Amino acid sequence: MNSSAVQGRFNLSTSWPCGTFPAWPLFFLFLFFAFPSGAFAEVDYKDELADKAVALKLHEKRQWQVLLHYRPTLPGGYKSLVDDPAFFNSPSGKDDPLEEMRATIRSFFRTDTDGDLHPQCRFIARYKWLDEELEIDSSKLPGPDCKGFREFSRNLDPRSAVLIFPVSHMNSPASMFGHTLLRIDSGKESSLFSFAVNYTAVTGETNGILFAAKGLFGFYKGYFGVLPYYEKIKEYSNLENRDMWEYRLEFSREEVERLLLHLWELKDVYTYYYFFDENCSYNLLLVLEAARPGTDIIKLLPPWVIPMDTVKAIKKAGFDSGSALYRPAKATRIRHIETTLGAGPRLLALDMAFGRKDPGQLSQERLSREEKARVLDLASEYLQYRYSREMLSKEEYTASFLKVLGARSAQGLIPEYKVDAPVPPEEGHGPAKIAFGGGVKEGASFLSLKLRPANHALMDPDPGYLPGAAIIFMEGEARYNFTERKLTLERLTFVDINSVAPRDDFFKPVSWRVSADVFREEMRKREHRTVARLSGGPGLSYSASGGLLVYGFIGPEAKFGSGLDDGYALGGSVRAGAIRPLTGWWKAQVELMAASFGPGDSHDIASIEFNQTFSVKRDEAVTLNVRKEKFDGFYSTEGVLSWNMYF
Amino acid sequence: MKRFMVLGSALAILTGFSALPAHAAYDTNVGCGLGYMLFKEIGQEKTLFQVFAVTTNGTFGNQTFGISSGTLECKQPASFVSNDRLKTFVAANMETLAQDMAAGSGETLVTLAELMEVPTEKRSAFYASVQSNFKSIYTSADVQSADVIDNIAKVAL
Numbered sequence: 181m182n183s184s185a186v187q188g189r190f191n192l193s194t195s196w197p198c199g200t201f202p203a204w205p206l207f208f209l210f211l212f213f214a215f216p217s218g219a220f221a222e223v224d225y226k227d228e229l230a231d232k233a234v235a236l237k238l239h240e241k242r243q244w245q246v247l248l249h250y251r252p253t254l255p256g257g258y259k260s261l262v263d264d265p266a267f268f269n270s271p272s273g274k275d276d277p278l279e280e281m282r283a284t285i286r287s288f289f290r291t292d293t294d295g296d297l298h299p300q301c302r303f304i305a306r307y308k309w310l311d312e313e314l315e316i317d318s319s320k321l322p323g324p325d326c327k328g329f330r331e332f333s334r335n336l337d338p339r340s341a342v343l344i345f346p347v348s349h350m351n352s353p354a355s356m357f358g359h360t361l362l363r364i365d366s367g368k369e370s371s372l373f374s375f376a377v378n379y380t381a382v383t384g385e386t387n388g389i390l391f392a393a394k395g396l397f398g399f400y401k402g403y404f405g406v407l408p409y410y411e412k413i414k415e416y417s418n419l420e421n422r423d424m425w426e427y428r429l430e431f432s433r434e435e436v437e438r439l440l441l442h443l444w445e446l447k448d449v450y451t452y453y454y455f456f457d458e459n460c461s462y463n464l465l466l467v468l469e470a471a472r473p474g475t476d477i478i479k480l481l482p483p484w485v486i487p488m489d490t491v492k493a494i495k496k497a498g499f500d501s502g503s504a505l506y507r508p509a510k511a512t513r514i515r516h517i518e519t520t521l522g523a524g525p526r527l528l529a530l531d532m533a534f535g536r537k538d539p540g541q542l543s544q545e546r547l548s549r550e551e552k553a554r555v556l557d558l559a560s561e562y563l564q565y566r567y568s569r570e571m572l573s574k575e576e577y578t579a580s581f582l583k584v585l586g587a588r589s590a591q592g593l594i595p596e597y598k599v600d601a602p603v604p605p606e607e608g609h610g611p612a613k614i615a616f617g618g619g620v621k622e623g624a625s626f627l628s629l630k631l632r633p634a635n636h637a638l639m640d641p642d643p644g645y646l647p648g649a650a651i652i653f654m655e656g657e658a659r660y661n662f663t664e665r666k667l668t669l670e671r672l673t674f675v676d677i678n679s680v681a682p683r684d685d686f687f688k689p690v691s692w693r694v695s696a697d698v699f700r701e702e703m704r705k706r707e708h709r710t711v712a713r714l715s716g717g718p719g720l721s722y723s724a725s726g727g728l729l730v731y732g733f734i735g736p737e738a739k740f741g742s743g744l745d746d747g748y749a750l751g752g753s754v755r756a757g758a759i760r761p762l763t764g765w766w767k768a769q770v771e772l773m774a775a776s777f778g779p780g781d782s783h784d785i786a787s788i789e790f791n792q793t794f795s796v797k798r799d800e801a802v803t804l805n806v807r808k809e810k811f812d813g814f815y816s817t818e819g820v821l822s823w824n825m826y827f
Numbered sequence: 828m829k830r831f832m833v834l835g836s837a838l839a840i841l842t843g844f845s846a847l848p849a850h851a852a853y854d855t856n857v858g859c860g861l862g863y864m865l866f867k868e869i870g871q872e873k874t875l876f877q878v879f880a881v882t883t884n885g886t887f888g889n890q891t892f893g894i895s896s897g898t899l900e901c902k903q904p905a906s907f908v909s910n911d912r913l914k915t916f917v918a919a920n921m922e923t924l925a926q927d928m929a930a931g932s933g934e935t936l937v938t939l940a941e942l943m944e945v946p947t948e949k950r951s952a953f954y955a956s957v958q959s960n961f962k963s964i965y966t967s968a969d970v971q972s973a974d975v976i977d978n979i980a981k982v983a984l
Contacts, residue, residue: 370938372920373912410920410935418923553930560926567862574862578968581861581922585929589961593931 225320230285232314239277243309246473249466250277264449294324301326305441329444336375337366338436343427345491346416347605348646360461360487363409376412378405379463381453402453404446419568421511425604428501435471442470461490491606506601510565514686516599517558525551529558530685535580539587553591560584562686608644609799609826611635617822622705624663628820631656638678639769641795648680648729671699680731682723691719693733704814709743732756737775744781751777765795786810799826859901859971861921904973906980913942918972925965931958956983
């Protein structure tokens, strides 16, 4: 089609009245027959299409809502989640699906722009869908060449889609929420060359606290991005040391192509990023909906979305093909190779990585060929790990790296490393918990009710979670004391994070904990005060065989409350403990703690506690906690048995 | 005891929370040789506030539809001249590729064979060949991705 001719004809459109009363189409139909080759016919076609769309109520169709991310609002209207005005054709498009549809149809006739910028290309998913519904006669519209999309589509060669879930970092429990991205697979057998679709907040923030605050309240703009999958593997697996899970989606090729059309519309379009709800995972689900508009996947979500919920939602919606692939992170691989070697060869690898021993000297060692190969693999992996953390210079790195690999290439093939996949995260216990319990403290019995919306405590069942990483949000415990005949709020934990990260020859992480809570403190028998407390600090942890984790922490504590002398108390605490899974369903913890408070209210506390968890089912567990405390001169002992349910 | 704890606590505050940096910045410029891997800004593990960055998935750079990282600034190989994907892939995966070649197996090696269009039945011979010729492929620490491609073409194909 000759585009300049089209443009010439369409220039008339701006002067033509744009009404929508039903008689127009008939009138124009008449004109069309009266002047078959006339200029007026095209102008009328624009309104004819818009009227047809309105008559068909296309703006109320689910596809239209999905394509524009419209969500119902409380007053009964609709509002799009997208904040960028460039995403809409009408200035009122964000909350007017009807007007947006009219403006969109009209924009397809625009002649003041061409190529990739033309609305037919820019909003290619909307065009395709409206074309299907309205049977648009494309000969009456300008025919821009959507070169950008064509190349995009050719590059991606979309055949199937995979949901990617990089789980938490070692020593970074807050990342236990994880992240989700999408991978579009092509006809290639290797997924490394697939493309990853990622939604992230774009910031220029260097201040961590501001970053967190702004992230929570939607100050940042979120954008979709597309990058080769190997770049994402480098980022998550090699750099951040996050294991990744890959869930293949049961999308047909046609559905993946539809997804791609929609993604193209979201290119360079921003949406304000909200950490808790409108986050990466939520936005990704909106894109999945575009592939299969029949499914309202958002309805399957809780009010705030953690990436784990995305995985659960795709399972519920039937998007998932049922097989999850595990991609261990670099650090996981290093730890695995460590376990295949004895202490001697391990040290040898360490010496090589630190340049204390030349890989050429390996021939003098009394090791099998396979062991030598593993030593060299461990050395090269560890060199890379240290380099990525800037623990050695580029020159040192490249020289040692090639030397080690040169020696490795002489050892030939060895069986591939099989890192056992842990329990997939979606098969872990639910993040919310409710616990009913009963207990005794100093001869007085009580009932206990505990509630928490998220996420995982050190003593919760481990499967699906990273051992030693725990984060609790808003956990409350109420007690009814039979002796005092009183219902009290025993404790409200705002946040409690524990990162128990074991150290070994290769990794030297610093463990840490932080906690903020309000609790009822018993100073003398039946004498209580309400105290708000902030505490936290660094620690060290080591692991031993059988999953034993030993740890120690030190840190400041601050208490506030009217029951305290001067209303506050400043001090510090040390704690040491051990956790060990005794069987697959039973784990135990012992912890000793000593705290001393000086400025403000002066008092000393020492305690010892034994905690045990017995898993019954995935989402049910029995816990038994016994605690002995010395508060200045007052000794107390407490025991609680609880039934825990996760959901 | 009391003094010790207060002192210990103060020390803890200083060491544990002194650096409240933002998050890791990524340099997606892949370079052309060894040692251009992505860096982590902080050598140690993440601190409390960094983790928020990770959770909210912030990024410094402009997130775009970066279909390929590009190898325009790199030396161009004499073989596989028009195979842009191969060039980009090798440049972006110099380290892992080196490891996989030295081991004679691995995901990047499979990808490489696919991009070089090595027929399936000749793959295992190809893997064995790159392994035994590793030192003639990664010849020195200054080796560039273009050299690696040319060397493979010379010794292993």
